[in-house]
Amino acid sequence: MDSTLSALLRAAAQADRLSKASPLEEEVVRLFDQFRDRLLRYALSFGLSMEDGEEIVQEVFLALFQHLQRGKPRQNLGGWVFRVTHNLALKQREQSRRNPQIALGPYEAGLPVDPGPGPEDQLAGSEREERLQKALRALPEQDQRCLYLRAEGLRYREIADALGMSLGSVSMSLGRSLARLGRADGR
Amino acid sequence: MPYEDAHLSDQELLLAADGELAPRSARRVNAHLAHCWACRARMAGMETSIADLVRLHRRSLDAPLPPASSSRALLKARLSELAAAPLAPAPQRPRWQGWFGNIGHGPRIAGIAMALAALMFLVSYDRTSPEARAVPATRLTPGATRRVALKDLCSGQYSKNSQVIPVVQRQVFARYGLENVEPGAYEVDYLITPALGGADDIRNLWPQPYSSTIWNAAVKDELEDRLHTMVCSGDLDLASAQRDIARDWIGAYKKYFHTDRPVSSYPAKP
Numbered sequence: 001m002d003s004t005l006s007a008l009l010r011a012a013a014q015a016d017r018l019s020k021a022s023p024l025e026e027e028v029v030r031l032f033d034q035f036r037d038r039l040l041r042y043a044l045s046f047g048l049s050m051e052d053g054e055e056i057v058q059e060v061f062l063a064l065f066q067h068l069q070r071g072k073p074r075q076n077l078g079g080w081v082f083r084v085t086h087n088l089a090l091k092q093r094e095q096s097r098r099n100p101q102i103a104l105g106p107y108e109a110g111l112p113v114d115p116g117p118g119p120e121d122q123l124a125g126s127e128r129e130e131r132l133q134k135a136l137r138a139l140p141e142q143d144q145r146c147l148y149l150r151a152e153g154l155r156y157r158e159i160a161d162a163l164g165m166s167l168g169s170v171s172m173s174l175g176r177s178l179a180r181l182g183r184a185d186g187r
Numbered sequence: 188m189p190y191e192d193a194h195l196s197d198q199e200l201l202l203a204a205d206g207e208l209a210p211r212s213a214r215r216v217n218a219h220l221a222h223c224w225a226c227r228a229r230m231a232g233m234e235t236s237i238a239d240l241v242r243l244h245r246r247s248l249d250a251p252l253p254p255a256s257s258s259r260a261l262l263k264a265r266l267s268e269l270a271a272a273p274l275a276p277a278p279q280r281p282r283w284q285g286w287f288g289n290i291g292h293g294p295r296i297a298g299i300a301m302a303l304a305a306l307m308f309l310v311s312y313d314r315t316s317p318e319a320r321a322v323p324a325t326r327l328t329p330g331a332t333r334r335v336a337l338k339d340l341c342s343g344q345y346s347k348n349s350q351v352i353p354v355v356q357r358q359v360f361a362r363y364g365l366e367n368v369e370p371g372a373y374e375v376d377y378l379i380t381p382a383l384g385g386a387d388d389i390r391n392l393w394p395q396p397y398s399s400t401i402w403n404a405a406v407k408d409e410l411e412d413r414l415h416t417m418v419c420s421g422d423l424d425l426a427s428a429q430r431d432i433a434r435d436w437i438g439a440y441k442k443y444f445h446t447d448r449p450v451s452s453y454p455a456k457p
Contacts, residue, residue, distance in 0.1 A: 025266045032262055036255050041248055054258050061262055132239055151244035156207050175198045181236040
């Protein structure tokens, strides 16, 4: 084939791809806008670098695109993206296990020591807050993750899927952790 | 004590609070709560723990994240690549069928018009002088920046160019009509380097030839280092550095090195 024509056709296909995003691509980008920060924070809670965290979030949404492209179920996409993030972050952490600095649970690191009092923040700066933080960090990683994902608004079924636990284990874990936080607060 | 046995367990209380009970159990638990102060007080205690946890959780989210704009642009580029790829591995067709297959999907007049423009651009791109080939096409690579604090730029965190991932590299080559280039002939380079606040955006990337010109990738790296040093020492403001390198990096080199030729001579790669 004439090389000029082939270049033309190739450029046409390319230009066409670049000029229009499909509705599915747009939907995935909208979901990215909605979830990116939350998923990135969750990935970082595994003690990963920002670079690894960002790359994991990219992979999550590329996987989501293929998931939707194949006509897979659209229910609980929130749970789905957290589950994929969890699995990828876990895998990445396993790969970099040589690093001894890695945090053990999502609340293990990253709670600022002195956040400053806010109007609605009755906990700030108090001894009570320190006790609660300590109790939270002392929880096993799995229990911290259950709380974390519940605080992110996931339902029990979604948490169970994300963490690979049974539904019963999720409710037992949450109940146990809240009881410990309650005891740390003298209840 | 028999009465104690009748109280609700912590787990039942939590499941009720979270709306996770089956309707029948929920009715029983609610009926019990309605007449049992002790269980209601325990429920309230649990809600307090939840409220505390939510506050601590929010606190753990306070650490700032880099802005989403560059990763968003990257995702869009990768999605468009993915969308163009076949869903499942299909038997290989001869290339020309692939091309006609693409065209045959529907009227692509706009695409053809853009391609013609691209083709005209390519022809002119190839005929230009070596110096002109060393600069990106403004239309394709106008440069893009991200919001970043000067102290972060100067902390060393961004001092090195991050590697452009292969899928984006291919995208950049395709935009410039260079789909079958030899590996190593070009570096997919940031027009405005990340160390100067350049974004991971396809509009900030172009294939820079290593060879054919004295104004090659290694020389541009020298300029980037110089500008970074000047910005961090306060001799040049960041916006000027970004503007100068984006508009005409060779002109910027000549300006900031006070020379008409590269200071060190990097041999063009064969």
